[in-house]
Amino acid sequence: MAGARSTLEDVVLALEAWRLKLADQFDELLCLARLKDVKRLDYQVETVQRVLRTFCGRALLADEVGLGKTVEGGMLISEYLLRGMARSVLVICPAALVGQWRAELASKFAIEAESTDEPRFRSNPEAAWASGREPRVLVASLQMARSSRHAELVRARRWDLVVVDEAHHLKNRSTVGYKLLDSLRSRFLLLLTATPVENDLEELYNLVTLLKPGQLATPAAFKSRFVEKGNPFSPRNRERLRELLGEVMVRNTRALAGRGIELPPRFAQTVVVEPSPEETALYEAVLGLVRSAGDSGGTPRLSLRTLLEEAGSSAEAVLDTARVLGREKRLAPTAIAPVLEAARAATQVRARKLGKLLELVKALDSFSPGSKAVVFTRFRATLQALSTALDAEGIPHASFHGGMSGPEKDEEVERLRTDVPVMLATDVGGEGRNLQFANVLVNYDLPWNPMKIEQRIGRLHRIGQTREVQVFSLCARGSAEERILDVLDRRIHLFELVIGEVDLILGRALEEKEFDARVFEIYERARTEAEIAAHFDGLADELSTARGHYEKVKSFDEALFRRDFEA
Known part of the structure; x- marks a missing residue:
């Protein structure tokens, strides 16, 4: 029996020695050598x-x-x-x-x-x-x-x-x-x-x-x-x-x-511009198409939603998509014709938002000497239009979009870091890229998904940022983007939240329905400005309630767990 007990003790000791050996192996993490930009x-x-x-x-x-x-x-x-x-x-x-x-x-x-x-x-x-x-x-x-x-x-x-x-x-x-x-x-x-x-x-x-x-x-x-x-x-x-x-x-x-x-402060400002008559006509043409096509049920909803989102970005973006829809016969010629006509007219005048963007870019050094700006847009056509305008003004800039190769993207980021004051970037191009050496962010257009807005901010306002971050969101008066910004800023104070909190609040408020889908439904169903406003007020109330619930949950978890489980 003594020998058996001794053998069992040997096995236990051997297992414990093996466990400790494995534990020691993790003292040096292999993954640390592979980290990039972290x-x-x-x-x-x-x-x-x-x-x-x-x-x-x-x-x-x-x-x-x-x-x-x-x-x-x-x-x-x-x-x-x-x-x-x-x-x-x-x-x-x-x-x-x-x-x-x-x-x-x-x-x-x-x-x-x-x-x-x-x-x-x-x-x-x-x-x-x-x-x-x-x-x-x-x-x-x-x-x-x-x-x-x-x-x-x-x-x-x-x-x-x-x-x-x-x-x-x-x-x-x-x-x-x-x-x-x-x-x-x-x-x-x-x-x-x-x-x-x-x-x-x-x-x-x-x-x-x-x-x-x-x-x-x-x-x-x-x-x-x-x-x-x-x-x-x-x-x-x-x-x-x-x-x-x-x-x-x-x-x-x-x-x-x-x-x-610790992060430096960030400040956000919504810049509402009065649209030109041509821009107003384009927005109304797109909105009319959304409503009429929605009634008929014959047009893919995604195409209509894309057009409405592009109407909040640039006439060039609308024109590109409208041409494709007409060429591929996804819309009847009589349905798309008013949008094409209005888009062509709007591209012939300077966009009011573009004028405001140029003012901001020319005043970069007023924020702090050597300031760098990242101008985000969702659409390649908008990026190209902005690039053409900056060239015309003699403003050097980098461009960054999803159509570029990895080395090309790296080169443009390095240009912003060392050489030029401005980079134009699409959301797809900017995914996974941290740009904390820039300190001014301009939302030239606005993602309808608030988490995408948060991700844009997180590219600049993150660990490693040493300067105050300025966030400017441009929108036309009366647009979906103006209403979205009003709801997000006024009711849940989007720009004051810690990165990551938006998802927790939206998940509580909307459950399976995405925020951007809710916005599009409003424009599909509402027939008057008063109806649109009422629907957005209802959405704002839901978000406000969800923000209140999140704050309660946050306080409870902080009290429950305190600092008992830190690494």
Whole structure:
């Protein structure tokens, strides 16, 4: 018996020695050498090491908003890939974040990911989910992954690592999304959310159970032991709960991050310009087409929405799209003719917004000596028109858009950094690029998706920025963009929010419906200016309520978790 006991002790000691050896391997992270355009922050490095060494790759990353959970997630993906511990990685996130995740994995971690935005996932999902290079990293929208057409295909693949961004969307264990994630049985699982508790402590139980089944016992036992009767927000036995959560959760706070993440102030100003008669005529022509075509139901909604968004950008953008729609006979000649005529007329006069842009560009040094400006537009035709105007004024500038190769983009960014005062950029071109050496941002046109506005700001107002950031949003009076800015600025104070908070507020207010889709529906259905105004007031009320709820959730989570779970 003594020999048997000795043998058992030897095995236990050998296993412990092996565990410690593995832990030591993570003292030096391989992913750090691959980081690009990412400031190395101690708390993020310590978080990654803790997840690798202590949590065995299954963790709830619940940093406060703006502290870089996405960077921590990307570092962990990179580390597991570099060590050969993961060959298949699935990132699940809201649809609006798919492009951002893919772009940042490429630009910051040199990881080329696939995404469910690719047409093949809709045309032939069976082949799309089954195929793919190795190692495979796939960014999938939660909405698609949990749909009846795709869920079984997701389950059919073996995923070594699953990362869920905005994991609070899976807080209810009775939902399809929760059940899908629970069925994947991946070796490693990362849940990212700044608000792990929104309605009651049971949501926290559900998230922890995905990571480590049984960690908090059964639902009934958890409620009995850790939740005050009659108050689902109030925890009992806080010290024991803290110990159990500490085995699966990291929540870094701004107090911990301290000086490493302090940002200079940013100031935002909406610049409303009076449209010219030609611009007014164009906007009314496009709006008339949207309403009439919407009534007939024969025109693709996406084409109509694109035209209305372009009408808030430039006549050149409208003209390009209108010509394509007419040439491809997606619209009847009699329907598109008024838009074509109005667009041609509007291109013959200087856009009022262009005049304001030129004023801002010529006054750059009034903000601070050596100021650099990034002018964002959604459309290539608008960018080209702006470039022509800047050339005519003798203003040197860089251009940056999605049609450029990687080296070409790098060259234009370097020109802005060292040589020219202005860069014109499209949203697609700017994805994943950090431009914190610039300090003036001009929204020449406005994305209808508020998270896209936030992403633009985040290109400049981020760690590494040393100067005050000025944000100017240009819009024509009476346009959809003016109404959107009014709603976002007046009701949820968009430009005062920490990067990342917009999604939390919109997710609460709109659930499955995207903000931009709601805006277009207003213009499809409303027939008078009064009706449009009433619909926007209703949308503003929803956002205001959601902002209030978010502030309550934020305060509750801060009080519940305090600084007990920092790396």
